[in-house]
Amino acid sequence: MNLAAGGAEYLHALRHLRRASPHSVAAAERDLARFQAFAEGQGVNTVDQVDVHLVRRFVADCAWAGHKPTSIARYLSTVRSFYQWLIEGGAAERNPAQGVRAPKAQKRLPRTLSREQAGALAEAEPDDHSPIACRDRAIVELFYSSGLRLSELAAIDLHDLDPGGELRVTGKGDKTRIVPVGRLAREALRAWCRQRARLARPGEAALFVSSRGTRLSRRSIQQRLAQRAKRAGLGVRVHPHRLRHAFATHMLEGSGDLRAVQELLGHASLSSTQIYTQLDFDHLSRVYRDAHPRARRKPDSDDDRA
Known part of the structure; x- marks a missing residue:
């Protein structure tokens, strides 16, 4: 059968x-x-002339042409489905695209916040000192202090918070871990807990509650962070995971201890944490370029070039 x-x-x-x-x-x-x-450019015009080597050359050609790995994966999926249909109809005996893989997509580095941006987010207080303002500050400080996931923070109950500065967190797979809480986060949490009784319904276990007195939803937490970032004039979209990335990046920059960061984040595998080594290397590269005399940009003036 002709390919076309x-x-x-x-x-x-x-x-x-x-x-x-x-x-x-x-x-x-x-x-x-x-x-x-x-295929026609390779002199192949019929269905049965296509083999796995041709499909692999096609993948390589697309990669050389600059097509994204996700696009190449879709091309392969289409060819694979086409040949599966041919096999079902008896027009082909084998699927030459079966087992051929597209190039791996490069992992995108997570977007994070600088230390200054994280500080500005925490300090972006409204004019009032309402319970909601205290709650929102405690949320930001806790996200950045302990690197929590959105689901983890939303699920915290009052009894999970230890007065000594530790927090019991239930993460993915219902795995529990103990994370430290920094000084500023502890201060913000104490301020919120003094105000919490003004909002919380009797018997409500949640640490963070809404104006209705019930557990604050994930969606509400996302919205409050976005509003706070706008108030702080950060000029970037802020969401809970971005604060988690900021925590991990700044911890790794300061300590270099990947295993410790893995434990604090609650990652089951070290490979999940290793993305931050690239972020840390980027930071070190910038420091190197700015500080090392042999790494600086060439001077522009005539006197310097002489």
């Missing part, structure tokens, strides 16, 4: 038999056209 003819039949089946969405059909059509053009 087989592709046309496959698209017809997607459109009329499988009832795929117009968007999915259009994407499959573009992906198949790309693969068919490559």
Whole structure:
């Protein structure tokens, strides 16, 4: 069977038999056209001439052309689905795209906050000294002090907080860990606990409560952080995970102890924490470039060049 003819039949089946969405059909059509053009450029015109080596060359060609790994993965998925359909219809005996992998997508480094930005976020107080203001400051300080996940902070009960400066946290997989709470966070929490009784309903166990007296929701915490960042004039979007990243980055910069940061974050695997070594290296690289005489930019003046 001719590749182009087989592709046309496959698209017809997607459109009329499988009832795929117009968007999915259009994407499959573009992906198949790309693969068919490559195959024909290699002198391959029929379905049975395509083999795993051709598919791998196609992947390499796309990578060299600068296509994103996610896009290449989609091209492969389309070719794989096309050949699976051919096999089901008896028009092909094997799937040459089976087992071929797209290049791995590069992990995006998490966006974080500087120490100054984290401090400005904590200090961004409204004019009043209401219970809500005390609560919000305690939330920011605790996020940054202990590197908590949003779900972990929202689930904290009063009895989880130890007066001595430790906090019991229930993380992923219901695993419990003990994390330290910094001085400023402890002060903010004490201030909030003095105000909490004005809001909390009788018998409410949650540490952080809403104006209705019930446990503060995750969504509300996200919204309050965003509002606070706007008030502080940070110019960046602030969400709970960004504060968690700031905690981890600044801890690693200060200590260099990856294992300790892993324990504090509650990561089951060290590989999850190792992303911060890249952030730490970027910081060290900037310090090096700014400080080392052989790493500085070349001077621009004529006297310096002489």
